Amino acid sequence: MRFARQVWVVAFKDLRAELRTKEAINSSLAFALVILLMFSYAFDPLADTTREMSGGLLWIVFAFAGTLVLNRSFARELPNDCLDGLIAAPVSGAALFLGKALANFLLVLAVQMVSLPVFGIFYNVPWTRQLPELLLVMVLGTWGLTIVGTVSSALTVNIRLRELMLPMLTYPIMFPALLGAMQLTAHLVGGNPIDEDHYGWLKMMIGFDVIYTGVSMVLVETILVG
Amino acid sequence: MSAVAVDGVWKFYGDYPALRDIRLEAAPGTCLALIGRNGAGKTTLLRIIAGFSRPGRGQIRIFGNQPRETETRRQTGFIGHGISVYDELSALENLTLYGKLYGLPDPRRTAGEWLERTGLARVANGLVREFSRGMRQRLAVARAFLHDPKVLLLDEPFTALDDKAIAVLQGLLRDALAQGRTIVMSTHQLREALELASHVALLTRGQVAFHGARTPEMVDDPGYVYARYAD
Numbered sequence: 001m002r003f004a005r006q007v008w009v010v011a012f013k014d015l016r017a018e019l020r021t022k023e024a025i026n027s028s029l030a031f032a033l034v035i036l037l038m039f040s041y042a043f044d045p046l047a048d049t050t051r052e053m054s055g056g057l058l059w060i061v062f063a064f065a066g067t068l069v070l071n072r073s074f075a076r077e078l079p080n081d082c083l084d085g086l087i088a089a090p091v092s093g094a095a096l097f098l099g100k101a102l103a104n105f106l107l108v109l110a111v112q113m114v115s116l117p118v119f120g121i122f123y124n125v126p127w128t129r130q131l132p133e134l135l136l137v138m139v140l141g142t143w144g145l146t147i148v149g150t151v152s153s154a155l156t157v158n159i160r161l162r163e164l165m166l167p168m169l170t171y172p173i174m175f176p177a178l179l180g181a182m183q184l185t186a187h188l189v190g191g192n193p194i195d196e197d198h199y200g201w202l203k204m205m206i207g208f209d210v211i212y213t214g215v216s217m218v219l220v221e222t223i224l225v226g
Numbered sequence: 227m228s229a230v231a232v233d234g235v236w237k238f239y240g241d242y243p244a245l246r247d248i249r250l251e252a253a254p255g256t257c258l259a260l261i262g263r264n265g266a267g268k269t270t271l272l273r274i275i276a277g278f279s280r281p282g283r284g285q286i287r288i289f290g291n292q293p294r295e296t297e298t299r300r301q302t303g304f305i306g307h308g309i310s311v312y313d314e315l316s317a318l319e320n321l322t323l324y325g326k327l328y329g330l331p332d333p334r335r336t337a338g339e340w341l342e343r344t345g346l347a348r349v350a351n352g353l354v355r356e357f358s359r360g361m362r363q364r365l366a367v368a369r370a371f372l373h374d375p376k377v378l379l380l381d382e383p384f385t386a387l388d389d390k391a392i393a394v395l396q397g398l399l400r401d402a403l404a405q406g407r408t409i410v411m412s413t414h415q416l417r418e419a420l421e422l423a424s425h426v427a428l429l430t431r432g433q434v435a436f437h438g439a440r441t442p443e444m445v446d447d448p449g450y451v452y453a454r455y456a457d
Contacts, residue, residue: 002329009326017314020353080362081308085369087278088310089327090299225294226280 006091010099011106017076018107024072025107032065032115040122054123055186059178061115063145066108067167070149073100074157083157083224093221097150101216104146112138120189129191137188140205141181144212148173151216154223177208227290229254229377229408230275235284237270237432244270246432248284252408252425254376257399259419259440260412261451262429268412269307271429272381275410276304288377300328303375305383309366313355317346317365320354321372328373340368344394359386367395371402378402380411384418392418416448430456 018024039057043050077083086096116138120127127134152169156162171178180201187198194202230252237245245267252258260268274281277293291298304310311320318337325333341347344364354362363386370378378399384392399409399422413419420426420440428436428451436455443450 006327009323013312013315013323016319017312020314079308079313080311081306082310082312084276084278084304084306084308085310085324086327088276088299088302088304089324090296090329091327092296221294225278 003092003095006095007099007102010086010091010096011102014073014076014100014103015106018072018103024069025111028065028068028108028111029114031068032061032111033118035061035064036115036119036122046124050123051125051190052186054119054125054189055184056182057123058115058119058185058189059141059182061119062108062112062142063171063174063178064167065111065115066142066145066149067170069107069111070104070146070153070170071163071166073104073150073153075153075162078157087224093224094217096224097154097217097220100153101146101150101213104150105143108142108146109138112142123189125189126191127189130188130193133194134185134188137181137184137202137205140202140209141177141185143209144177144181144205145170145174147209147212147216151212151220151223154220173212177205180205180208227254228252228287229256229289230258230410231287232271232275233285233287235271235274235281235286237267237274237279238282243282244432245274245281248429248432248434250427250434250437252410254408255403255406256424257403257409257411257422258425258427259416259423260410260427260429261414261416261419262412262435263456265431266429267432268429269381272304272379272410272412273306276302276306276379300373301376302379303370303373303377304379304381305366305370306381309362309369311354311362311365311369314353316351316353317341317357318350320365321368324369324372330373336372337368340372343398344368345391360388360391363387364391364394367398371398376407378407378409378411380409380413382413382415383411384413384415396422416451420445420448426451428452428455 149170152166156165159165183201184198228251232248232250235245235248236243248271262268273279275286286293288298321337321340322333325336330336341350344367346364383395411419423440426440427434436451
């Protein structure tokens, strides 16, 4: 119970700070919408091939837009040495990490919830037909992205080129989960339910999220203190 | 048992030893002033005592426990070069946040009391980014004292404070000492520090050049320790 409260206190602090400045969410949302618009001009939205690869396009947008949120996660703690204040508090590294990951998850998911209808309009796909399953895939993919991105944000917080290093660390690790999310999303936005052929991807995404959440919670104390 | 015990601590940055075999102790209820020129290793040592980084060799004990243990962190308050409060939050929100992280029973009430004690009650709901440097430093003091720590680790606590704020901080530190708290502070403001300190440690190039009780000569002439032991 105490652990859960600490997680929420850290997450609420990050959300409140972000909603006051709107630094990350504004840039992330603007980026997502502009890229979706540009892709819709680059590819014919009525062509079958475009619909087939629309899941991939959508997750490329989500991954890049998400990085803009994730970059701010630990960088937010740099002014005034706020990270020292958090590290000094009697809060476990795992609670601190999960709090930050939860805040990132909600922010990235908010950007996705605005981008998804825009994607549906631009690409002319029946994305609402399998909405609950599509939302499940988005939640699983986004949790994977935020977990890997948050731990990478902690790793790169004290280096000068952190904006460059974070995606370089995150995307290769994210690749299996991203691939699953792309496959499933392309299938679902085409109006098809998840079938036997696609359950493997779903299981893989769940496994990815569980493993990387556990590993990150164990490693974060060492990452932050050395 | 010592409140703070530093036993054979070394710290390396690459091959360079920033701290060399540091051995210090502070008994409960005492104030140890860490003095030394720029680059002597004061901040590095305080950060290791606070548990922000690990020593290359040696160990730190705070009331017999390691700095990173949860119970030790609950008993320790730290003021560093940064004030560790968020510009986007108000003074009250910042202190309430830390009150919750330290598990205080009524974080908001305690935060309000400390804003009152540090003279920031009238700007409790103002965002920290609108505060002057002195006000920010006072808020950092309130944050460090908020959870009533047994050990206070202060890195240049008088920096950026005006005369009134220095008097407030000295009053708080005297009260803390009277209540049996232990203080370890690094400073270049020798007069203010030596008025409070019961013990003095002089660091030169990462080594302890002097460690002992503060003497009347040190208060009369703040340059005395440097002249006698450093040069």
